[in-house]
Amino acid sequence: MKFQVADSDLINRIKNDWWFFVLLILGLLIIFVPLPQAQAAPIDRHLRIEASMYQFTPGVIKVNKGDKITLDLVAMDVVHGLSLDGYDFELTADPGQTKTAAFIAEKTGVFRFRCSVACGNLHPFMIGKLQVGPNLMFIRAMLLGILAMGAAFWSLRKPFSNLKEVNN
């Protein structure tokens, strides 16, 4: 058994399902249209991150795009590392020692940083977050969620009547 859609039905279907294309365009707009955001002047930030089994303190760091970040990694118990997703940045510190390096936060978004030296059983889950500028991805995701709920309500306003079931 299969579905067949006749030509006239196809035109009818496009007429009936115009909302689908509207939703698709709205979805693409939500994903791609630049959102307005206040651009703070870049500054130099000196940050200290303490690494201990199995957390970074602070776990979440918020900076502005263009900020120069000088980062002190302090290993509080055993050897720890810090590897930043999306940036070519990695530090390793021995127990009780501090390692320092700097980078410029030129990419916006939320980036995970992870311990890069096996430090114990929960090492693979030792994670922190660097947020550069506003978390636009989350805002766009929320808008897509609202659109999805609207689409679900709208899609069932009337059943598809133009599909014909054909038995082989």
Added chain:
Amino acid sequence: MNRIDLTRFPTINLLLRSRWPQFLIRAITLAGFVFTILAGLFGPVVGSHNFAIIFVWIAWWSALKLFFIPFGGRSWCSICPIPMPGEWMQQRGVFSPTGKGFGLGKRWPKKLRGNWLQAGGFLLIGLFGAVTLTSAKVTAIILFSIIALAFILSLIFERRSFCNYLCPIGGFTGLYAQASPVEVRVKEKQICAEHSEKTCYTACPWGQYPLALKSSADCGLCMECLRVCPSDNIMVNLRPWGSDLGQKAKHNLGDVFLGLVMLASVLVDSAVFLGTWGQLKSAAYEVGSLPWLIFAGVFLIISLGVLPGLYSAAIWGAVRVGSAKTTFRKTLSKYGQVLVPLGLMSWIAFTVSFAFVKFSYVLPVISDPFGWGWNLIGMSGTASIGQSTSWSGWIQILLLVIGLFWSSKVTQQISESKKQALPIVAFSGLFTVSMLWLLIG
């Protein structure tokens, strides 16, 4: 009925009917299972270097959620090695039944039927997850205990009682198999009704009667019914995703409870394993300590109190605005299917977030499974830290948004009006926002 019967294709039909392909795959999975237990017991202590940890919790657990369930429903159950030794005893034969087997063949107690024990097992996985996922020895001991328990129960109870009523993974796959694109059904109901011997039911290790199958939740896709049907009246269909969901679907409170436990588990796992809260990770790991007791308490409150409470409040709202005469309990069960797409897509999104980053661990442990300095495939020592990308983030968002759309649509399909659907959709929306916050917030 937009279905494609796979048995109409001669090659596929041959592969499904023959016991050999399935037997060979199951023999490989059984060998892999035993090997995993040995690697867990005798391999490296460091979890990220141990075959058992990486293969079970990264490779297999991810494959189950990303491949087996979304594309094959309970297809993993058809090749799962856990019930094999017990089945050999029950049927007194390794390849096929050879007469009266061993075992008492008792029926599973009525009071213990349903999904409740499976849901409880999944709660236990959540409570001890931080240890299980990171300690190779614990993983090995759990795997051994599971296969031993399945074996013992198969000597006491009939068929796959362990799989049907106890296995938490069986509960997980069964719940989400309802959304999958595969089903086993009969071709002509009349033929089955007139067939007095019911060879399909007798042969089914799951105790299912194909004529009565309304959902893919309880069918383990073992194909025994296809093999023994004298009238060639069984079909294996590809179907649209979510075909078991809708107005005709019947759910009970056990299904609802299982669905809510799955939602709670994916929330808590996301917080523990992907969050930035080190104290939470340590609390989940230090089993028996005061922080762990607090963690366990909070986990149980979320699983058994907060989520069921919010869901019940949404149902209460739906009942109030509905016009049909129905009870709160019936409505609670009816909307249980909404939790299926919501949970399935959330688990897949969680897996994308988790597994893609950690996948670099898989090949090195295959290369040196016991940590003895082997380099079988030339990949030893190549594990990298791994990192998430913006693409991974967008995939997670799309998966969660699709889950929300899907569950909202199912809600609408089974509601009398948009107004009645609104509280349930709000529940789904709130859950999705929580997942979004945990995964990409």
